[in-house]
Amino acid sequence: MSGTDAVLAYRDSTWPVAQGVIHGTVVDGETGDALVGATITIEERGIQTTTDSTGAFRFQGIAAGTVRVTAAMQGYVSSTKRARVSETSNVELQFRLMPQAKDAEFPHDETIQLDGEQRAADQRRMQMRRQIEVQGQRALVPSPSRYRPPTDREGYARIEETGFRRAAEAPLSTFSIDVDGAAYSNVRRFIRNGERPPVDAVRIEELLNYFPYDDPAPDARGDQPFAVSMETATAPWADAHTLLRIGIQGKEIPAAERPPSNLVFLLDVSGSMQSPDKLPLLKKAFRLLTEQMRPEDHISIVVYAGASGTVLEPTNGSNKEDILAALNDLQAGGSTAGQAGIQAAYAMAEAHFDPDGINRVILATDGDFNVGPSSDAEMTRLVEEKRETGVFLTVLGFGTGNLQDSEMEQMANHGNGSYHYIDSALEARKVLVSELGGTLQTIAKDVKLQVEFNPLHVGAYRLIGYENRRLNDEDFADDTKDAGELGAGHHVTALYELVPPGADSLAPSRGELKYQDREPSNAASSDEWLTLNLRYKRPDADSSQLISEALVPEPNANMSTELSFASAVAGFGMLLRDSEYSGDLSLARVRELAEAGRGDDPDGYRAGFISMLEDYRRMTGASDTESSP
Structure with missing residues (x-):
């Protein structure tokens, strides 16, 4: 195509x-x-x-x-x-x-x-x-290129970019998976509005994981919920370095085989949700989700503003008219009692808990929890407690100017769910229709990766992104430590930049040690560059299972279509973040990599990325050879 x-x-x-x-x-x-x-x-x-x-x-x-x-x-x-x-x-x-x-x-x-x-x-x-029905009228959303909403009250957690580490001194790299895609659609929103995204809004792992990749799928008849693959090629921004891509592809589960769903829509209808890109778009999104419900699925609606309340008791998917009518009647007004709403939503989900089904709260908000006890720590503790009951949390962010991105991301992370930013009806359809199975159904929880590098072949390494998903090495085998969840059909991509041994390393040395022997083991003399260890739990299990795979790279391997596109996305993220590790990378080179990695692109997502690159070039006036936009 x-x-x-x-x-x-x-x-x-x-x-x-x-x-x-x-x-x-x-x-x-x-x-x-x-x-x-x-x-x-x-x-x-x-x-x-x-x-x-x-x-x-x-x-x-x-x-x-x-x-x-x-x-x-x-x-x-x-x-x-x-x-x-x-x-x-x-x-x-x-x-x-x-x-x-x-x-x-x-x-x-x-x-x-x-x-x-x-x-x-x-x-x-x-x-x-962009026409959205609101109380029998049509709300008009301005063209993004003409409207620049204020963003001064938006909140983003600070990200400290991690540098290179010497494989001989720190051979283990441990992190949790992340399937969130919120950062990509949020970055897209900024660029469409003619603004450069804040540095801390750019989470490179979420840019990478917004896109599907043509990775091997697990055996549909097998017991393993996902397949793992690895590939390498020369790093586009440093010819002497190697780029490693790790891909995880979750098993697809047909809609007919999806367990019954007990869903609670927790909807923010406070005064801050009045603008067209908030409550009107929220209604559009949840109409799309409602249309996907089957007779065996049940939906409840809880809203919160100055106080919380139940708008719709559990209603099965055969009665879509009742659900849609309840959505249509929503109006915005009042302050934001976020914690009361969340408590009410979890109470509803627990009261109608289906032990054989999907039990999930879907929170939709601009992230402003400003009335009542609503510190980040308190909200985190609340969703952590509730995930132990088997009720998980998905978070959908809406709107501009007030987006509390860091709080919503943390709530989703600790609630065993994912975080998405909905900037358009098309994005709502992607998350709530095209990827509905992954959004609702968890196939593996507490998924952790630990890579052990062989210092004979890898002098230093750097994990690109995942800064807020790093784990201590000892957390890998500790089943009490929380990690990310993988939904049906979801994919995860991680990139490492590898420096050969003997090269001028960007990683500082810790110096000579008196009591520790740094001599490599016999296994280090093999052709293996690394071993990837992966732990995960079944959704209803408390103990993890271990998967291990070693990598012997193909010599002088050409860059695949998938790695080319992933490197373009990561490279653009590094340019947006003014990364000190972007080397001689230019916006034009990113565009070349993206074009080479476009592939069949049946959903048009990669074409959309290329279009965004052009928007950014026009916005910034970046030249073809400029190394940083």
């Missing part, structure tokens, strides 16, 4: 059979030059692609009906055209985007017959519309 065919696969199984084709080009309205990396969205179908090097795009298999096709690009006024899709139709759309000015015109809508005949033109002075 070409880059222009790539679309975000946020498809609803209830749509009719798709027939139509929409294709076209996007050019600069003043110069006529092709616009590369423009984002093309069909909101009604939840699909998206980007233009290629000629400014062209293409959608195939569009369901019949009237759709809006929107072309948008950083620095330009977006444009929307309406198209009617018939059974065997094909249309070519031409977009001419005008550069933005201070008093730029709002984009216009046109109605297009999909066979190419233009029926009518509706000139409307309005911004690109």
Whole structure:
């Protein structure tokens, strides 16, 4: 599949059979030059692609009906055209985007017959519309390129980048997995709004793990819940170094085999949730989730503002109308009594606990817990206590200006769940529809990795990212120590940068020791560079199981498509963080790696990353050779 065919696969199984084709080009309205990396969205179908090097795009298999096709690009006024899709139709759309000015015109809508005949033109002075029903009306979310909401009250935990360590002195590297993807969608939000993300908003492991990778899957008939793979190639930013990628792919579980769900929606309806990117988008997201529920699933809704309350008692998936009506009636107002709401939600989940099912609280908020006892430590202790009852926590962040990212991440980490930032209806569909199995169903908990490096082949190493997931070496075999969870179909990627022995190491030496022998063991003389040890528990188990795999790298291995893309994502994260370890990496080199690693990209996620790189280049004015944006 070409880059222009790539679309975000946020498809609803209830749509009719798709027939139509929409294709076209996007050019600069003043110069006529092709616009590369423009984002093309069909909101009604939840699909998206980007233009290629000629400014062209293409959608195939569009369901019949009237759709809006929107072309948008950083620095330009977006444009929307309406198209009617018939059974065997094909249309070519031409977009001419005008550069933005201070008093730029709002984009216009046109109605297009999909066979190419233009029926009518509706000139409307309005911004690109993302329509969300709110109390029978439509809330209009401004085009990200035109609206820059304040971010001065957002909270991010400080990240201290870890440097190189000498393998002879510290041969073990131990950390917990992390399947969160919140940092990526949050970084994307900043860039779309024309702002450089705060350094501490950039968690490289979450950028990496936002994307699926073509890694080996576990045997569907086997007992192991995931498969592990490793590969190496030359580091793109340091020719003398090696880049190691570790991939973990969770087992896919069909929806029909998913256990019954006992879900409690815990929804923040305080006054801070009034803006269109908060409660209105939240409603849209939970409607999508509700539509996925089966008759055996049950949903309850608890809300909190100045106080907490139950909006909906447990209701099965056969009564979606009741659930949707309860969501539609929500209104924002009042202060935020977060802890009272969480306590009420856990009480609801425990009262209707299903010992054979999925029991989970799904918290949706901008993260502002400002009334009552709500310190980070107290909230952490609360969710830690509740996870022991078998009720896990998923956290969804919404909105700008007030996002308490660090608090929400910690709550998800300690609640045996994942944290996602929802910046659009498309992201909501990704998390709550496309990846629903992984979001809801845990297949392995307390997953820890420990890599032992052979100093004969590795002089020094550096784990890229995972700064707040590091563990003490002794925690690896301690089953009382908490670690990350892996959901059905989830994937985990980790990158190490390896320095050969004898090279000028970036890792300081601890000096000579009098009472310890540093001579390598007999095993060190093998061709093994490292051994990966992995511990995990079954969701209902208290003791862990151990998996071990050694790595003998393929000599002079070429960089695979997957490693190329992962290195591009990590490299961009290092540039955003002004990392001292980015070497001679440039934004142009990151783009090359991403293009080389684009692959089939059936969901269009990698195309979206490439488009974001172009947005960032335009925003910062970075040159092709600049090493730091």
